[in-house]
Amino acid sequence: MADVANSSSGDSVTDRLVRVLETFTPTRTAQTAAEIGRRAGLPSSSAHRIVGELVDSGLLERDDDRRVRIGMRLWELATRSSQALRLRQSAMPAMERVQARIREHTQLAILEQDEALFLERLSGPASGSNVTRVAGRLPLHASSSGLVLLAFGDHDLQERILASPLPPLTRETITDPAALRRKLAEVRSLGHAVARGFIEAVSTGVAVPVRDETGQVVAALSVVLRRDAPVEPALVELHAGKREIERALGFRG
Amino acid sequence: MADVANSSSGDSVTDRLVRVLETFTPTRTAQTAAEIGRRAGLPSSSAHRIVGELVDSGLLERDDDRRVRIGMRLWELATRSSQALRLRQSAMPAMERVQARIREHTQLAILEQDEALFLERLSGPASGSNVTRVAGRLPLHASSSGLVLLAFGDHDLQERILASPLPPLTRETITDPAALRRKLAEVRSLGHAVARGFIEAVSTGVAVPVRDETGQVVAALSVVLRRDAPVEPALVELHAGKREIERALGFRG
Numbered sequence: 001m002a003d004v005a006n007s008s009s010g011d012s013v014t015d016r017l018v019r020v021l022e023t024f025t026p027t028r029t030a031q032t033a034a035e036i037g038r039r040a041g042l043p044s045s046s047a048h049r050i051v052g053e054l055v056d057s058g059l060l061e062r063d064d065d066r067r068v069r070i071g072m073r074l075w076e077l078a079t080r081s082s083q084a085l086r087l088r089q090s091a092m093p094a095m096e097r098v099q100a101r102i103r104e105h106t107q108l109a110i111l112e113q114d115e116a117l118f119l120e121r122l123s124g125p126a127s128g129s130n131v132t133r134v135a136g137r138l139p140l141h142a143s144s145s146g147l148v149l150l151a152f153g154d155h156d157l158q159e160r161i162l163a164s165p166l167p168p169l170t171r172e173t174i175t176d177p178a179a180l181r182r183k184l185a186e187v188r189s190l191g192h193a194v195a196r197g198f199i200e201a202v203s204t205g206v207a208v209p210v211r212d213e214t215g216q217v218v219a220a221l222s223v224v225l226r227r228d229a230p231v232e233p234a235l236v237e238l239h240a241g242k243r244e245i246e247r248a249l250g251f252r253g
Numbered sequence: 254m255a256d257v258a259n260s261s262s263g264d265s266v267t268d269r270l271v272r273v274l275e276t277f278t279p280t281r282t283a284q285t286a287a288e289i290g291r292r293a294g295l296p297s298s299s300a301h302r303i304v305g306e307l308v309d310s311g312l313l314e315r316d317d318d319r320r321v322r323i324g325m326r327l328w329e330l331a332t333r334s335s336q337a338l339r340l341r342q343s344a345m346p347a348m349e350r351v352q353a354r355i356r357e358h359t360q361l362a363i364l365e366q367d368e369a370l371f372l373e374r375l376s377g378p379a380s381g382s383n384v385t386r387v388a389g390r391l392p393l394h395a396s397s398s399g400l401v402l403l404a405f406g407d408h409d410l411q412e413r414i415l416a417s418p419l420p421p422l423t424r425e426t427i428t429d430p431a432a433l434r435r436k437l438a439e440v441r442s443l444g445h446a447v448a449r450g451f452i453e454a455v456s457t458g459v460a461v462p463v464r465d466e467t468g469q470v471v472a473a474l475s476v477v478l479r480r481d482a483p484v485e486p487a488l489v490e491l492h493a494g495k496r497e498i499e500r501a502l503g504f505r506g
Contacts, residue, residue, distance in 0.1 A: 012306045012309075012310075013266045013306070014270075014303075014306035014307055014309070014310045014312065015306075015309075015310055017267075017270070017310075017312075018310045018311075018312065018326075018330070021330040021331075022330065024330070024333070024334040025333065025334055026333055026334055028334065029334040029335075029336070029339075050267075053265045053266070053267035053268075054267055056265075056267070056268075057265075057267045057268055057270075057271045058271070058366075059267065059270075059271065061336075069334075069335075069336060070330075070331060070334050070335040070336070071335075072335070072336065072337055072363070072365050072370065073271075073365070073366075074330075074331045074335070075331045075332060075335045075337040075338075075388070076337075076365070076370060076388045077271070077274040077275065077277070077323075077327075077331070078274075078323060078327045078328045078330070078331035078332070079328060079331070079332070079387060079388035080277070080278065080279055080386065080387075080388035080389060081277040081278055081279055081281065081282040081322075081323050082282075082322075082323040082325070082327070082328045083282070083322060083323070083325065084325055084328045085328075085387060085388065086282075089387070092375065092376075093376070093377065096349065096352075096353075096375070096377075099349075100349075100353065110325070112325050112326070112329070113311075113326075117325060117329060122345070122349070123345075123346070124346065124349075133333065134332060134333070134338060134342070135328070135329045135332035135333035135338065136333060
């Protein structure tokens, strides 16, 4: 059984499990065990055994056509006691109010592994273009949420991001470290981030920081406006929403 | 490494992983490795090793005080490509509309392992009492969502539930199989379920079935009213909401 527990390269069962789960994406929700094995870099026999075990335990589910999907049981176990859910539940009433008033995509993001991870996105039928997905990520230097999380993040994080490549998503994404440093100072000084055309040329992201009871910024609340829409009405609602979430989290600022 | 892969009782690594994850609940979100081991029935050395591996891979996260929590990475992997998320995203605009109009808890549940599993719950500041949680479960015979999922579920499921214990949650929960059989016939005939005081004496659950493009009932849309509130306004909104979700799912009924 040594090959199940640890491969010759020394990766643990948990590593292999994570690699299996990572082969699933928003656009690749069903795969065969062979496809999973190839994408996870696992030998075919290991892939079939791990997938079989995961199906038996309900973490993956098998389709009628023998392809497998992320199981409802995995979602349930991951969700029911997670901090993501607690933060999201605290934020939902405020997010609903912002969405109802601004009528554009309204999002909550946290810092996770040097990216902005989106915990929630509320949209209406009239909302504009938006690449964000729930449980999706965007780069810190390009998204308004990311700029807020970076600007109010710790020094090490800022230096790490400033020293790493800053790939452009559009012609307007900030890719110069000195310009990004100035933008972060602006975000701290204004208390919000405006990212016009950084992610998509047609959109402007506007984000504000959300603090928990310790006063630390734990999330960014944002809306995605049409590029040339005025940002002031959105900022008024975002600030009201952010204060409401902070009260729910116990922040007395 | 045999003890990591398979214990003497023959449970797989995945079984052990599920047992570790199952020790986390909405009210027990942080535990020590020793507590996890005890609750999961694992030897202390195995518990520490598995928890260590899960922390290394980000599926669990360690607190400042050495307790561990469900990791954001597990939530992300479980959520980003799951059917739960797809169904929920299809339902959200309709749920928001129902919640905005009825101003009481609005919920979406699916059938999972003979229980009603709640994918989403929207609440407003004025909403009444409600025991439901996102990623939480309620018994089929007691909740309005469960009654809908059971009434429109397959014959085997119905006979299995009718043959099993029907524990009371309140004095009004249906606990007699013959009475439950009559209630299910009523739900099928009316096209909705009303559960007055079944879960909590102070509340009435009202639920309607939601069909996917194959015409199969895949979810229940529900609201939790104050016990003596009229159900008709809620039913009007639930039926409008259910039709909107069914259109989003591709049902042409």
